[in-house]
Amino acid sequence: GESVGLHLPTLSVQEGDNSIINCAYSNSASDYFIWYKQESGKGPQFIIDIRSNMDKRQGQRVTVLLNKTVKHLSLQIAATQPGDSAVYFCADCALVGNTPLVFGKGTRLSVIA
Amino acid sequence: SAVISQKPSRDICQRGTSLTIQCQVDSQVTMMFWYRQQPGQSLTLIATANQGSEATYESGFVIDKFPISRPNLTFSTLTVSNMSPEDSSIYLCSVEGATDTQYFGPGTRLTVL
Numbered sequence: 001g002e003s004v005g006l007h008l009p010t011l012s013v014q015e016g017d018n019s020i021i022n023c024a025y026s027n028s029a030s031d032y033f034i035w036y037k038q039e040s041g042k043g044p045q046f047i048i049d050i051r052s053n054m055d056k057r058q059g060q061r062v063t064v065l066l067n068k069t070v071k072h073l074s075l076q077i078a079a080t081q082p083g084d085s086a087v088y089f090c091a092d093c094a095l096v097g098n099t100p101l102v103f104g105k106g107t108r109l110s111v112i113a
Numbered sequence: 114s115a116v117i118s119q120k121p122s123r124d125i126c127q128r129g130t131s132l133t134i135q136c137q138v139d140s141q142v143t144m145m146f147w148y149r150q151q152p153g154q155s156l157t158l159i160a161t162a163n164q165g166s167e168a169t170y171e172s173g174f175v176i177d178k179f180p181i182s183r184p185n186l187t188f189s190t191l192t193v194s195n196m197s198p199e200d201s202s203i204y205l206c207s208v209e210g211a212t213d214t215q216y217f218g219p220g221t222r223l224t225v226l
Contacts, residue, residue, distance in 0.1 A: 032213055043205050043217035044156070046114065089155060095213055100146070100171070103156045 012110045019077040021107045023090035026071065027099075030092040034101070035064060035075045039086045047075070047088075077109075085111045115140050115208050117218035125224045126196055133192045134221045136206035141186035144209040147179070149202045150220070156205065162189045196225045 013019045025033070031052035036044035050057045050064045050073075057064050063076040073090050090104045116139040126132050136145065147159040159179055160168040168181040182190045193200050203220045210216055 034214060036217075041222075043117075043220045046214055046216060049212075049214055091156075091215075100158050100161065101215060105155050 009105065010108045010110070012112055013080050015080060015082060015111050015113050017080055019075075019080045019084070019109060021075045021077075021088050021090075021109065023073040023075075023104050024071060025073060025090070025092045025102075025104075027092060027094060027102070028071065029094040029096070029099075032093050032095050033064070033066060033073050034091045035062075035073075036089045036091065037084075037086045038089065038106075044089060080109075080111050082111045082113055085109055114210060114214075114216045115142060117206060117208060117216060119204075119206060119218040119221050121221055122219065123222040123224075125226060127226055128197055130196055131192055131194045132196065132223060133190050134204050134206075134223075136189045136191070136218055138187045138208050142208040142210075143186070145183065145189045146207045146209075146215065147181060147189070147191045148205040148207065148217075150205060151202045159191070159204075193223065196223075198225045201225045 034049045035047040037047050038044045048059045048062050048064050050066050055066050061078045065074045087106045087108045089106045091101045093099050093101045118137045120135045145162045148156045149159055150156045158171045159174045160170045162168045162181045162183040164183045164186050178194050180192045201224050203222050205217050205220045207215045207217045
């Protein structure tokens with residue numbers, strides 16, 4: 001089956017800096033992508049999503065970039081705060097065909113105060 | 114987004130016993146999903162549970178081990194049967210919102226001795 005992977009398992013950033021978390025996906029038919037944040041002891045929390053007809057989408061302090069040519073997805077967090085410390089997962093699926101979400105391995109973001 | 118609750122939040126069980134996990138949503142949803150997250154790992158889909166039909170299981174998961182009920186549009190249960198220590202995981206339910214996004218419950222942390 002398809003696999004979604006992440007380039008780096010851990011990322012440490014200084015408080016106030018920008019964070020970039022990367023993700024590679026393998027299913028060329030995927031047309032919907034989601035980033036989740038999971039804090040210790042909690043379920044994954046939706047952050048932002050993007051569909052394949054877009055290459056960039058912005059939310060509050062977060063931006064998702066999609067490069068379909070190289071099947072790459074990134075999450076940018078501006079002015080990283082201690083509360084951003086968590087594990088971040090990307091996930092993708094093909095809405096056409098209704099395939100289930102496939103999750104990446106996760107990146108642990110640690111914010112250094 | 115939907116508000117999802119799970120019961121129990123955690124449990125410690127003996128080998129060979131079974132545990133039923135409940136998932137309650139505050140609104141009617143068509144699609145509900147059950148995931149497993151082993152310690153330090155990503156999420157793996159167990160099955161999709163749609164009201165009025167039998168659950169659809171992913172490769173590696175079978176109904177005898179993980180029976181699922183979906184009696185109405187706001188509730189589902191997952192049973193982990195004849196447990197072994199390898200079943201120690203976090204079990205998460207999720208629902209699909211109106212915009213294809215999946216929202217997750219807080220999870221049930223299961224430890225099997």
